[in-house]
Amino acid sequence: MAAVSFRDVRKSYTPELQVIHGVSMDIKDGEFIVILGPSGCGKSTLLRMVAGLETITSGEIAIGDRVVNNLEPKDRDIAMVFQNYALYPHMTVYDNMAYGLRIRGLSKDDISVRVKKAADILELDKYLERRPRELSGGQRQRVAMGRAIVREPQVFLFDEPLSNLDAKLRVQMRAELQALHRRLGTTSLFVTHDQVEAMTLAQRMIVINAGRAEQIGAPLEIYANPATVFVASFIGSPPMNLVPRDGRLLGIRPEHLEPCAASDAMLTIDVDLIEPLGADILVYGHVGDRDSARVAARLPADALAQAGKLALRYDPANVHWFDPKSGLRST
Amino acid sequence: MVENRPWLTFFSHTVLILGVIAVAFPLYVTFVASTLTLEQIMQVPMRLLPGDQLIENYSQVLTGGSTKGSKAAVSHMLVNSLVMALVIPLGKMSISVISAFAFVYFRFRLRMFFFWMIFITLMLPVEVRIIPTFKVIADLGMLNTYAGLTVPLIASATATFLFRQFFMSIPDELAEAARVDGASPMRFFWDVVLPLSKTIMAALFVIQFIYGWNQYLWPLLVTTDESMYTTVIGIKRMMVGSDSANEWNLIMATAILAMLPPALVVMFMQKWFVKGLVETEK
Ligand SMILES: Nc1ncnc2c1ncn2[C@@H]1O[C@H](COP(=O)(O)OP(=O)(O)O)[C@@H](O)[C@H]1O
Ligand SMILES: [Mg+2]
Numbered sequence: 001m002a003a004v005s006f007r008d009v010r011k012s013y014t015p016e017l018q019v020i021h022g023v024s025m026d027i028k029d030g031e032f033i034v035i036l037g038p039s040g041c042g043k044s045t046l047l048r049m050v051a052g053l054e055t056i057t058s059g060e061i062a063i064g065d066r067v068v069n070n071l072e073p074k075d076r077d078i079a080m081v082f083q084n085y086a087l088y089p090h091m092t093v094y095d096n097m098a099y100g101l102r103i104r105g106l107s108k109d110d111i112s113v114r115v116k117k118a119a120d121i122l123e124l125d126k127y128l129e130r131r132p133r134e135l136s137g138g139q140r141q142r143v144a145m146g147r148a149i150v151r152e153p154q155v156f157l158f159d160e161p162l163s164n165l166d167a168k169l170r171v172q173m174r175a176e177l178q179a180l181h182r183r184l185g186t187t188s189l190f191v192t193h194d195q196v197e198a199m200t201l202a203q204r205m206i207v208i209n210a211g212r213a214e215q216i217g218a219p220l221e222i223y224a225n226p227a228t229v230f231v232a233s234f235i236g237s238p239p240m241n242l243v244p245r246d247g248r249l250l251g252i253r254p255e256h257l258e259p260c261a262a263s264d265a266m267l268t269i270d271v272d273l274i275e276p277l278g279a280d281i282l283v284y285g286h287v288g289d290r291d292s293a294r295v296a297a298r299l300p301a302d303a304l305a306q307a308g309k310l311a312l313r314y315d316p317a318n319v320h321w322f323d324p325k326s327g328l329r330s331t
Numbered sequence: 332m333v334e335n336r337p338w339l340t341f342f343s344h345t346v347l348i349l350g351v352i353a354v355a356f357p358l359y360v361t362f363v364a365s366t367l368t369l370e371q372i373m374q375v376p377m378r379l380l381p382g383d384q385l386i387e388n389y390s391q392v393l394t395g396g397s398t399k400g401s402k403a404a405v406s407h408m409l410v411n412s413l414v415m416a417l418v419i420p421l422g423k424m425s426i427s428v429i430s431a432f433a434f435v436y437f438r439f440r441l442r443m444f445f446f447w448m449i450f451i452t453l454m455l456p457v458e459v460r461i462i463p464t465f466k467v468i469a470d471l472g473m474l475n476t477y478a479g480l481t482v483p484l485i486a487s488a489t490a491t492f493l494f495r496q497f498f499m500s501i502p503d504e505l506a507e508a509a510r511v512d513g514a515s516p517m518r519f520f521w522d523v524v525l526p527l528s529k530t531i532m533a534a535l536f537v538i539q540f541i542y543g544w545n546q547y548l549w550p551l552l553v554t555t556d557e558s559m560y561t562t563v564i565g566i567k568r569m570m571v572g573s574d575s576a577n578e579w580n581l582i583m584a585t586a587i588l589a590m591l592p593p594a595l596v597v598m599f600m601q602k603w604f605v606k607g608l609v610e611t612e613k
Pocket of ligand 2: 044
């Protein structure tokens with residue numbers, strides 16, 4: 001296991017096309033870090049630079065106390081799980097897991113012990129002789145993880161490994177990933193565009209927008225104190241409401257709004273859509289004319305929600321202010 | 332067919348049966364002729380039941396060729412044909428699989444230039460470049476040699492192009508996974524790319540085996556020595572002139588012998604062949 005650090009890491013594919021604009025971060029030994037951002041923001045690029053599959057244009061990446069910029073992937077002591085699993089189609093599950101170990105010259109017995117152990121953890125014992133195409137999506141996913149585990153690397157790299165699974169399996173694999181991390185304690189970098197995945201898995205996360213790190217921190221801390229308008233509107237479902245007020249942006253989470261008498265209203269919306277979810281009700285509407293700020297409110301299940309005007313109030317302690325020009329928090 | 336329409340069934344069967352007759356009848360006649368004496372063949376109409384000369388005719392051609400035309404033993408020609416039909420596909424595949432690997436997985440200078448050079452040769456089959464090729468082979472003293480028979484036919488882009496297309500369809504992530512696993516490029520080639528190409532190689536082998544076996548024009552030019560004749564050329568050399576002068580029974584026996592090996596290869600490789608054409612294991 002090892003710490004990982006980024007020092008002003010940049011990446012350009014062509015001189016004009018810069019996709020990572022200086023990311024700096026220190027990841028502690030054994031930490032589970034999620035790299036979160038919308039599609040195309042450069043998450044995979046960042047992860048692939050750690051893996052050694054992309055060159056680093058400038059800056060430094062260190063694993064442990066070694067700067068790895070010029071090391072081949074195999075010398076970095078990392079293991080990677082790909083989005084499409086990238087299992088070798090003609091090899092059995094056993095061979096898929098054993099392949100990297102064989103190349104490293106481990107003895108047959110060592111390999112067998114390690115593969116059996118990984119298969120045990122991942123409940124793959126029964127499938128060792130099968131080929132990838134004879135497995136379900138979830139099982140393939142596990143084999144891909146097994147291939148990473150047997151290597152006993154310093155760092156695990158995951159590139160959206162759950163995005164090809166159906167919703168139920170994704171939740172289950174999420175739990176298994178957490179259990180696995182508790183058990184092995186290996187430093188992990190996990191890329192996803194799904195904020196729920198990020199919130200549930202991350203010890204700390206790094207939110208990326210267009211190649212820039214917008215905020216780094218623990219999930220709840222980021223949820224409670226988004227540093228920028230982007231983070232505020234990317235995290236949370238529905239995300240934070242942003243309403244222009246006195247030349248600034250007022251941010252308030254949907255669950256911090258409550259219905260009130262018209263005379264107490266701090267925010268009045270025209271209701272567009274009501275979604276009763278059982279546990280609570282989501283009300284969507286807009287302030288002022290139709291194409292101005294949209295607002296969502298999460299109301300208790302017994303709240304009386306109906307079309308028309310809805311008066312809402314909030315505790316000023318829950319309000320966030322942002323500068324609309326820079327997009328930064330302005331306390 | 333899902334619907335049950337008797338006249339349609341009848342019609343389709345008629346067409347199929349006619350098709351089978353059109354293909355199979357000449358083969359049958361060839362076989363029958365190879366079991367008759369020359370006199371029996373010359374009778375009009377020729378009888379359509381096998382005669383009793385099977386052993387005589389076949390042992391005659393296998394050991395001594397025809398009596399009037401070429402006297403080269405067909406058994407030796409079969410060996411020559413076999414050499415040609417094996418060296419061409421194996422040579423072709425080993426060169427093209429490795430060059431296709433280079434084109435797909437390495438970035439080197441003038442890569443596209445070389446690719447297009449190879450690609451352009453696709454448009455130049457042997458027949459088109461036959462005069463200069465003959466000149467080169469003759470000047471190199473390769474007439475009447477196995478090398479002269481095979482090398483010019485090995486050089487072609489078809490297989491390179493096919494393998495390139497196939498490799499490009501292998502997901503990049505597989506190469507990356509192998510890289511993370513610590514496999515060198517050549518190790519990746521041996522352990523992943525080659526096994527994945529097995530079926531396409533089998534299909535190519537069958538096609539190229541038949542291509543090599545059936546070569547006519549090129550062996551006709553470069554072999555003048557009886558000991559280098561291929562079977563197909565042997566048939567040609569047995570014909571000495573006018574219809575009646577030819578020993579049709581022996582020629583037909585040789586024709587049957589010439590047809591057998593490709594048929595056997597197709598039969599035994601059929602499973603692989605079809606797999607290679609329809610399914611890729613990725
Ligand atoms: N090999 C490449 N060449 C040029 N541009 C690339 C390459 N790979 C990715 N990009 C570009 O870099 C940006 C970030 O890509 P990526 O890291 O894959 O995004 P993400 O994983 O966050 O969806 C995208 O705009 C993409 O088009
Ligand atoms: Mg990606």
